[in-house]
Amino acid sequence: MTHSEKKAEFISRISDCAGLIHKIAALYTDRKEDGEDLMQEILYQSWKSYPSYSNKSKFSTWLYKVGLNTALVYRRNKSRMNTDSLNDEDIEKSDSSHFPNDEKMALMTAIKELSKTDRLIITFYLEGYNYKEIAEITGLSNENSATRIHRIKTKLIVKLKNIA
Numbered sequence: 394m395t396h397s398e399k400k401a402e403f404i405s406r407i408s409d410c411a412g413l414i415h416k417i418a419a420l421y422t423d424r425k426e427d428g429e430d431l432m433q434e435i436l437y438q439s440w441k442s443y444p445s446y447s448n449k450s451k452f453s454t455w456l457y458k459v460g461l462n463t464a465l466v467y468r469r470n471k472s473r474m475n476t477d478s479l480n481d482e483d484i485e486k487s488d489s490s491h492f493p494n495d496e497k498m499a500l501m502t503a504i505k506e507l508s509k510t511d512r513l514i515i516t517f518y519l520e521g522y523n524y525k526e527i528a529e530i531t532g533l534s535n536e537n538s539a540t541r542i543h544r545i546k547t548k549l550i551v552k553l554k555n556i557a
Contacts, residue, residue, distance in 0.1 A: 403443050406452045407436065413453055413520070414460060420504075420512050421464035431467050438463045450529065457530050461513065503552040507545065514538070515545045 394402075407414075414435050418428040439459050446455050504512055510531075517527045528538040 399443070403440060407439065407456075410453050410456050413456060416516055416520070417457070417460040417464050420516060421468050421509075427471065431464060434467055435460045435463045451526075454526060454530055457517070461530075499553055499556050500549070503549050503556065506552060507548065511541070511545045511548070514541050515549070518542050518545075 414432050415428075417435065418431040422428040422431050439456060442459050446452070504515060507515065514527060514531060514533075517530060522530070524535050524538045524542070527533070527542070528535045531538065533541065
């Protein structure tokens with residue numbers, strides 16, 4: 394496969410998964426500008442790692458792994474820079490632009506209060522990944538994946554009841 398063919402194939406696959414990249418960036422950043430930076434970094438790292446992709450798993454699964462690793466490194470580097478914490482006004486601005494109704498805003502607020510791992514797992518679940526796929530991405534067993542999802546859903550129900 395020529396370089397231009399590989400590039401076209403990559404662009405096509407990435408285009409199909411644009412929402413996935415956006416969700417990872419939204420989960421691991423607090424400000425819109427940081428999210429945009431992280432999305433660019435995920436795209437860059439994905440392109441750089443693309444030669445190592447094999448068809449053993451779905452492209453979206455592979456991309457989640459690359460995106461997650463990139464997000465973790467990005468967040469670690471950002472925390473070392475002692476950035477300012479997110480204030481309530483920033484939360485209102487970002488949430489209102491991404492989530493038009495109150496229920497979605499409440500759910501996203503509740504999800505952001507979860508641990509990083511729980512946020513990741515529930516995001517995969519909400520994206521429609523099954524327990525086996527979530528286990529493959531996160532390194533958990535199938536049973537542990539199912540148990541974690543059940544516990545996370547219970548936590549979210551409690552958080553949402555407290556908000557209402």
